[in-house]
Amino acid sequence: MNDAIKKEAQRLQKELTEHSHRYHVMDDPLISDIEYDDMLKKLIEIEENFPQFSTPDSPTKRVGAPPLSAFNQAIHSIPMLSLDNAFNNEDVLDFNTRIVKILNRENIFYVAEPKLDGVAVELKYENGTLVQATTRGDGITGEVITENVKTIRSVPLKLHREKFKVPSLLEVRGEVIITKPDFDLLNKTRIDNGESVFANPRNAAAGSLRQLDSKITAKRPLDIFVYGAGEVKDLSFKSHSQMLNMMKQLGFPVNPHIKAGLSIEGVLTFYKKLEVLRDSLAYEIDGMVIKVDDILLQRQLGEKSKSPRWAIAYKFPAIRKSTRIKDIIVQVGRTGTLTPVAILESINIGGVMVSRATLHNEDLIKKKDIRIGDMVLVIRAGDVIPKVVKVIESKRKGNEIPFEMPLHCPVCHSRLVKVKLDITHVHKCINTSCQAQLKERIRHFVSKKAFDIEGLGKKIVDQLVEEKMIQSFADVFLLEKEKLAKLDRMAQKSAFNLVRAIEKSKTCSLRRFIYALGIDHTGENAAKLISERFSALKDIMDADKENLVSIHGIGPETASAVCQFFSNMENLNIISKIINEGGVKLTNDKPSRVESWDNPFNKRRIVLTGTLLTMTRSEAKKILEKLGAGITSSLSSKTDFLIAGNKPGSKFAKAKKLGIQILDEKSLTAMLKSHL
Ligand code: IVH
Numbered sequence: 001m002n003d004a005i006k007k008e009a010q011r012l013q014k015e016l017t018e019h020s021h022r023y024h025v026m027d028d029p030l031i032s033d034i035e036y037d038d039m040l041k042k043l044i045e046i047e048e049n050f051p052q053f054s055t056p057d058s059p060t061k062r063v064g065a066p067p068l069s070a071f072n073q074a075i076h077s078i079p080m081l082s083l084d085n086a087f088n089n090e091d092v093l094d095f096n097t098r099i100v101k102i103l104n105r106e107n108i109f110y111v112a113e114p115k116l117d118g119v120a121v122e123l124k125y126e127n128g129t130l131v132q133a134t135t136r137g138d139g140i141t142g143e144v145i146t147e148n149v150k151t152i153r154s155v156p157l158k159l160h161r162e163k164f165k166v167p168s169l170l171e172v173r174g175e176v177i178i179t180k181p182d183f184d185l186l187n188k189t190r191i192d193n194g195e196s197v198f199a200n201p202r203n204a205a206a207g208s209l210r211q212l213d214s215k216i217t218a219k220r221p222l223d224i225f226v227y228g229a230g231e232v233k234d235l236s237f238k239s240h241s242q243m244l245n246m247m248k249q250l251g252f253p254v255n256p257h258i259k260a261g262l263s264i265e266g267v268l269t270f271y272k273k274l275e276v277l278r279d280s281l282a283y284e285i286d287g288m289v290i291k292v293d294d295i296l297l298q299r300q301l302g303e304k305s306k307s308p309r310w311a312i313a314y315k316f317p318a319i320r321k322s323t324r325i326k327d328i329i330v331q332v333g334r335t336g337t338l339t340p341v342a343i344l345e346s347i348n349i350g351g352v353m354v355s356r357a358t359l360h361n362e363d364l365i366k367k368k369d370i371r372i373g374d375m376v377l378v379i380r381a382g383d384v385i386p387k388v389v390k391v392i393e394s395k396r397k398g399n400e401i402p403f404e405m406p407l408h409c410p411v412c413h414s415r416l417v418k419v420k421l422d423i424t425h426v427h428k429c430i431n432t433s434c435q436a437q438l439k440e441r442i443r444h445f446v447s448k449k450a451f452d453i454e455g456l457g458k459k460i461v462d463q464l465v466e467e468k469m470i471q472s473f474a475d476v477f478l479l480e481k482e483k484l485a486k487l488d489r490m491a492q493k494s495a496f497n498l499v500r501a502i503e504k505s506k507t508c509s510l511r512r513f514i515y516a517l518g519i520d521h522t523g524e525n526a527a528k529l530i531s532e533r534f535s536a537l538k539d540i541m542d543a544d545k546e547n548l549v550s551i552h553g554i555g556p557e558t559a560s561a562v563c564q565f566f567s568n569m570e571n572l573n574i575i576s577k578i579i580n581e582g583g584v585k586l587t588n589d590k591p592s593r594v595e596s597w598d599n600p601f602n603k604r605r606i607v608l609t610g611t612l613l614t615m616t617r618s619e620a621k622k623i624l625e626k627l628g629a630g631i632t633s634s635l636s637s638k639t640d641f642l643i644a645g646n647k648p649g650s651k652f653a654k655a656k657k658l659g660i661q662i663l664d665e666k667s668l669t670a671m672l673k674s675h676l
Contacts, residue, residue, distance in 0.1 A: 002050075009053040031322070037087070074142060080120060083311055085312070086314045089268055092267065092290065096264040102301055108292060109261055110291060111292075113289045115315070116177055117177070117284040118284075121173070121175075124170075125170040126169060127166060130156070133145050150214070151222070152222045153223075155224055163249045164249070167233055171230030172226050177202075177224065177284075178208070178220070179201070179221070179282040180282055183198070186221060199389065201283070224253055225255045227244070240293050257281075285316075288314045288316075320389065323346075323354075324374070325344060325372055325376055328372055330427075336431075336434065336437050340359040341358055344376075354380060357388045361424050361426050376390065376391050377390050409434060412570070419557075419564075431571060432570070433471060433473070442464075442470055449515060450516030460487075469483060474578045477506060508584060509587050510540075511532075519558075519561050519565045522558055522561060525553065533551050537586055541566045544563065552628075601641075603630075605638055605641075606631050607632055608645075609651040613646070636658075639658075644664055
């Protein structure tokens with residue numbers, strides 16, 4: 001019997017040590033907080049009942065993970081303790097009972113504070129100046145991160161001295177955090193820069209504080225709330241709440257949702273309020289910390305090896321849990337983007353039943369190697385859609401099925417395209433008649449800068465799509481007055497006006513038509529440039545990517561999107577229906593003045609080099625662009641002309657070697673004269 005218990009204790013000690021290392025040092029947990037806490041609770045119970053199985057290095061004796069070795073280390077003058085956890089009201093009432101018993105007095109006053117989900121730090125002020133900042137480390141020794149902490153704007157470098165004589169020593173403790181909006185922005189910028197994203201604000205704060213180069217830390221949106229003191233000289237306070245007030249006056253940010261003067265019942269009521277408040281806060285909190293307010297009573301209660309007897313953390317229900325992926329489906333968004341979604345075995349995460357979680361895109365599924373049948377860690381942060389954090393590979397059985405993105409849209413069965421978005425790829429359905437996108441597409445199609453059909457507002461469009469009177473762009477031009485008049489809220493007169501507006505819109509410029517199609521990356525300007533280059537819709541439909549990128553101002557994304565759009569069979573059918581059945585007539589956009597002349601620079605790729613005498617290089621560039629040329633900086637076999645001024649350098653030799661036509665300034669000005 002004892003043998004089995006010993007084995008179990010050893011197993012828990014080993015596993016918890018490993019998980020604690022992954023969580024605290026690697027920022028890469030394998031199990032949920034609740035699972036960790038459950039295991040720890042089990043081990044504490046065993047070690048309390050069988051002290052012979054408790055070892056000096058058991059995780060129950062540890063406050064955290066060891067500090068990283070790259071920073072200098074400093075010993076905390078007073079250890080930075082951890083907190084015991086309470087998971088329900090009963091645990092909190094037990095905590096109070098213990099205190100009442102030890103102190104032999106009733107009616108203890110408590111302070112309740114949000115438990116901030118960030119990184120604990122200690123700031124040391126000597127004669128009012130910040131001289132050192134440290135992480136908690138293992139509670140005894142921390143890493144010295146002074147330069148990094150100094151970059152946090154809300155940390156005072158000097159104490160405010162209006163109210164107090166400056167203490168010769170003050171150690172302040174608090175939590176460094178990143179707010180949710182700042183975190184979102186930080187990750188967005190990281191995506192734009194092709195960097196990996198942080199899993200949550202706490203990891204982002206920890207990673208930012210752990211930079212060896214404080215210039216990097218300075219760019220991170222770190223913030224702080226202080227909640228305690230270490231060693232203090234020349235300053236005294238009778239209660240925790242009085243100390244917090246002093247901290248405020250000394251210039252430290254103190255959380256505004258701290259409540260003092262609470263009975264134990266008051267503490268429980270406040271917990272409920274904080275739970276409600278939680279999602280509306282700009283930063284993440286994972287529970288509430290309950291502290292005995294009176295400092296003398298705190299001293300009387302004292303500490304255990306890793307935590308004080310006068311405080312406890314009442315944790316919120318975990319927001320991460322593990323469950324199994326039953327299936328992976330694909331959803332089509334309003335703009336045609338496909339999102340793979342995991343169908344989960346339902347679980348309760350923080351009071352909400354979760355049965356689906358977004359998997360974002362195919363790249364992410366591949367990166368995390370997520371398969372159907374996998375046990376996964378799911379996180380729910382506030383109102384946000386639940387996310388699959390990672391696969392718990394140790395639970396793999398071998399019969400899990402890798403996921404394949406479908407080739408066709410699950411809604412309209414049109415063939416999908418794969419496009420690059422920032423650093424990832426997404427699959428898109430580009431069929432303009434796809435039901436999942438139709439409302440959005442039609443709204444754009446009839447909008448002011450497109451077909452500009454007055455009377456076809458959002459509500460009417462939604463109604464027409466819902467009634468199936470519009471199932472594609474072409475149907476807009478086939479609406480009949482009699483049918484329209486039967487719609488809710490549509491009078492005879494407005495039906496008549498609408499039909500008239502539709503008739504009027506049927507004569508449309510090529511530019512507006514291209515814009516109306518809602519091709520990816522093709523806004524007003526791109527539509528203008530494309531329609532100016534090609535005089536007929538047919539030519540645009542036939543253009544290849546090369547033709548399109550040769551237009552100055554058209555990038556490779558737009559060129560690809562246009563080609564893909566016109567290779568989609570459904571789209572080609574609808575365009576033909578718009579023109580043949582809908583009676584839409586496309587007018588030629590007025591060609592720009594220079595393009596109608598036959599000038600030698602139109603549609604040419606030109607490189608400029610050397611110094612020009614009669615104009616600056618940027619003037620030459622402007623003139624040539626007006627004439628339809630595309631100016632590039634690098635020379636290749638695709639270049640049509642090299643315009644060489646004085647001291648042309650290596651490009652001159654390269655152009656000769658490639659057999660590219662070279663124009664000197666004289667020939668250039670002569671040619672320009674005859675064409676301007
Ligand atoms: S008091 C002995 N107050 O929770 C008192 N801690 O599990 C210990 N924390 O390391 C700290 N918000 O990182 C305290 N209002 C708060 C807190 C808080 C977050 C963190 C802190 C500490 C951990 C203890």
